[in-house]
Amino acid sequence: MSKEAKLELDGKVYTLPTVEGSEGEKAVDVSSLRATSGYITLDDGYGNTGSCSSKITFIDGDLGILRYRGIGIEELAEKSNFIETAYLLIYGSLPNADQLRTFSDALMEFQFLHEDMKYHFEGFPTGAHPMAILSAMINAASCFDEKIMRWQWGKTKEFDIVVAKLISQVRTIAAYSYRKSHGLPLIYPKKSYKYTANFLHMLFSSPYEDYEIKPEVVKALDLIFLLHADHEQNCSTSTVRMVASSQANLFASASAGVCALWGPLHGGANQAVIEMLEQIHKEGDDGSRFIAAAKDKNSGKKLMGFGHRVYKNYDPRAKIIKKSCDQVLEKLKINDPLLDIAKHLEEAALKDSYFVERKLYPNVDFYSGIIMRALEIPVEMFPVIFAIGRMPGWIANYKEIMEEPKSRIYRPRQVYVGRTLNPYVPLAERK
Numbered sequence: 001m002s003k004e005a006k007l008e009l010d011g012k013v014y015t016l017p018t019v020e021g022s023e024g025e026k027a028v029d030v031s032s033l034r035a036t037s038g039y040i041t042l043d044d045g046y047g048n049t050g051s052c053s054s055k056i057t058f059i060d061g062d063l064g065i066l067r068y069r070g071i072g073i074e075e076l077a078e079k080s081n082f083i084e085t086a087y088l089l090i091y092g093s094l095p096n097a098d099q100l101r102t103f104s105d106a107l108m109e110f111q112f113l114h115e116d117m118k119y120h121f122e123g124f125p126t127g128a129h130p131m132a133i134l135s136a137m138i139n140a141a142s143c144f145d146e147k148i149m150r151w152q153w154g155k156t157k158e159f160d161i162v163v164a165k166l167i168s169q170v171r172t173i174a175a176y177s178y179r180k181s182h183g184l185p186l187i188y189p190k191k192s193y194k195y196t197a198n199f200l201h202m203l204f205s206s207p208y209e210d211y212e213i214k215p216e217v218v219k220a221l222d223l224i225f226l227l228h229a230d231h232e233q234n235c236s237t238s239t240v241r242m243v244a245s246s247q248a249n250l251f252a253s254a255s256a257g258v259c260a261l262w263g264p265l266h267g268g269a270n271q272a273v274i275e276m277l278e279q280i281h282k283e284g285d286d287g288s289r290f291i292a293a294a295k296d297k298n299s300g301k302k303l304m305g306f307g308h309r310v311y312k313n314y315d316p317r318a319k320i321i322k323k324s325c326d327q328v329l330e331k332l333k334i335n336d337p338l339l340d341i342a343k344h345l346e347e348a349a350l351k352d353s354y355f356v357e358r359k360l361y362p363n364v365d366f367y368s369g370i371i372m373r374a375l376e377i378p379v380e381m382f383p384v385i386f387a388i389g390r391m392p393g394w395i396a397n398y399k400e401i402m403e404e405p406k407s408r409i410y411r412p413r414q415v416y417v418g419r420t421l422n423p424y425v426p427l428a429e430r431k
């Protein structure tokens with residue numbers, strides 16, 4: 001028998017149903033509370049609010065567990081790759097050989113952008129942030145494609161095409177965004193390269209000379225994509241679901257996700273971590289002064305790459321990334337002083353009562369920036385890399401919304417605390 005919650009308000013008792021997830025997560029269903037009692041629930045920042053039921057990703061923040069469709073992130077990081085994991089997230093299970101080939105072929109087929117999109121890229125000033133270009137151009141891409149604009153939910157074959165277009169083209173757009181923001185000529189994708197190698201080619205080759213594709217570089221970047229592929233109801237994914245709930249098209253929803261991801265508290269944190277480490281290095285600090293400032297609420301500083309809304313333990317992605325970081329730096333024979341500062345910061349913070357009491361641990365962004373620096377990816381591209389990686393998760397969440405027969409438009413309530421009825425004052429009478 002399912003449990004019920006009892007809530008007493010104004011002398012009346014309301015019975016609320018409870019819901020239990022497949023991993024034992026418990027929730028009180030308050031969806032009827034306003035209709036029955038006149039009360040809404042108030043939860044600033046949604047820290048205690050479940051916005052949906054989902055079958056995609058499971059996180060246990062206390063134990064540091066992350067699973068995509070039930071498979072542990074550690075196992076995927078070791079045995080899978082980004083494209084296979086993308087398929088897993090979107091379609092619900094690992095692909096067989098035929099399904100994987102069809103998916104990869106579709107990614108190859110749709111990797112070119114419409115030629116006329118070049119004119120849109122030309123309109124951006126040199127120096128424009130690649131996240132701004134990425135978001136705008138994902139949305140613009142839908143205007144060049146009838147299938148995306150007119151596609152109705154329920155047409156499975158068309159969904160496969162639209163998905164392949166988005167996953168493939170986001171990478172082409174991302175590389176072009178970087179080239180454009182540096183005033184460099186655009187480089188077209190090549191048929192002979194797989195997904196991640198092709199991205200590096202479009203980013204770094206010149207019209208005269210192809211960038212040398214090193215397997216260790218491809219592997220490290222592919223792992224970063226895979227580790228970012230989904231993370232349940234975070235700020236950007238909730239944004240994608242919010243937009244999708246109005247039945248906007250997939251590209252419009254994903255473009256909104258890019259904007260939500262851009263901020264330094266979310267996908268922009270990897271860029272902010274490197275900027276923080278560079279500042280510490282420039283000031284000749286070993287990290288101790290910065291830690292003191294991060295603990296002082298008046299300093300305006302935070303230890304970037306630390307803390308998480310859900311993880312109150314080591315972020316499992318951070319463990320994998322830290323190991324990969326050591327391997328990449330060793331393979332590429334790079335000695336980065338920022339890595340020493342990062343390690344010192346981590347060691348000091350994990351012993352410091354401020355961070356211990358608040359359960360603040362390194363998150364995925366703490367070491368990913370150091371790897372990307374070693375791969376010579378420019379710092380403003382770090383959130384863009386995050387966006388490419390997160391695309392399968394956004395698509396999987398979009399699909400979940402569309403497949404839910406009882407799906408409603410997302411529309412939270414509020415508690416109004418502004419002025420009560422207030423007469424209009426004509427301009428001449430205003431002080």
Ligand code: CMC
Nearest residue numbers: 265266267269294302303304305306307308309358363364
């Ligand atoms: N440095 C110093 N203090 C911190 C930090 C930090 N990085 N993170 C949280 N705190 C403090 C915070 O000031 C608060 O202190 P108090 O209880 O005294 O008021 C306490 O820890 C609880 O923090 P919170 O702000 O309630 O936590 P939140 O769940 O609202 O925010 C967060 C989570 C990730 C935005 C926050 O930890 C943060 O700003 N971290 C730095 C930015 C960062 O690394 N973001 C990447 C997150 S992982 C990638 C992703 O999925 O987006």
